[in-house]
Amino acid sequence: MATAGKNLSEYNKETIPNAKDFRFGIVVSEWNSKITEGLFQGAFDVFLENNVLKENIVRWNVPGSFELIYGCKKMQESFEMLDAIIAVGNVIQGETKHFDFVCDGVTQGIKDLNIQSDIPVIFCVLTDNTKQQSIDRSGGKHGNKGAEAAVAAIKMAQLRKDATFYKE
Ligand SMILES: Nc1c(NC[C@H](O)[C@H](O)[C@H](O)CO)[nH]c(=O)[nH]c1=O
Numbered sequence: 057m058a059t060a061g062k063n064l065s066e067y068n069k070e071t072i073p074n075a076k077d078f079r080f081g082i083v084v085s086e087w088n089s090k091i092t093e094g095l096f097q098g099a100f101d102v103f104l105e106n107n108v109l110k111e112n113i114v115r116w117n118v119p120g121s122f123e124l125i126y127g128c129k130k131m132q133e134s135f136e137m138l139d140a141i142i143a144v145g146n147v148i149q150g151e152t153k154h155f156d157f158v159c160d161g162v163t164q165g166i167k168d169l170n171i172q173s174d175i176p177v178i179f180c181v182l183t184d185n186t187k188q189q190s191i192d193r194s195g196g197k198h199g200n201k202g203a204e205a206a207v208a209a210i211k212m213a214q215l216r217k218d219a220t221f222y223k224e
């Protein structure tokens with residue numbers, strides 16, 4: 057289902073694990089900062105709604121979405137106690153093919169981080185044709201992709217915890 061058919065902010069709290077003991081990182085791109093700040097707030101609010109402690113949320117900023125790869129990698133290395141990381145960015149189509157390379161690079165880079173490290177990285181990068189599409193998905197008429205990413209982060213943190221339990 058396309059985003060237009062759903063609200064990105066809606067979720068069933070009954071399906072969300074108790075997140076009070078989880079610790080999360082959020083790496084935020086400064087490009088299109090009005091959009092990325094909206095995405096960050098959406099994620100932050102969902103974490104607090106699910107009992108995550110403010111002191112258990114660490115935020116770093118990076119210049120652009122392409123730098124999310126390095127920023128998330130260094131956060132994985134620096135904070136081994138984190139249960140999940142969210143990469144927040146907004147890439148908007150310009151006049152050239154740069155959009156394609158940034159989007160593909162970030163996608164592949166974050167995919168690689170999920171393969172190479174034990175800390176999951178959630179993909180919260182809007183890759184939109186227009187600024188209006190970004191506005192609509194960062195707290196506008198289609199809800200907030202940041203909220204969706206926080207729900208995914210909590211669920212993946214629980215999956216990681218369960219997997220560790222069964223491994224021991
Ligand atoms: N055009 C957008 C960019 N471009 C910048 C790159 O992400 C990167 O910072 C630069 O190429 C230097 O390595 N970044 C976005 O996040 N959003 C855009 O729309």
Ligand SMILES: CC(=O)[C@@H](O)COP(=O)(O)O
Pocket residue numbers: 147148149150151152153154155156158
């Ligand atoms: C995604 C980008 O880097 C892009 O917004 C830059 O714009 P342009 O393709 O017009 O140089």
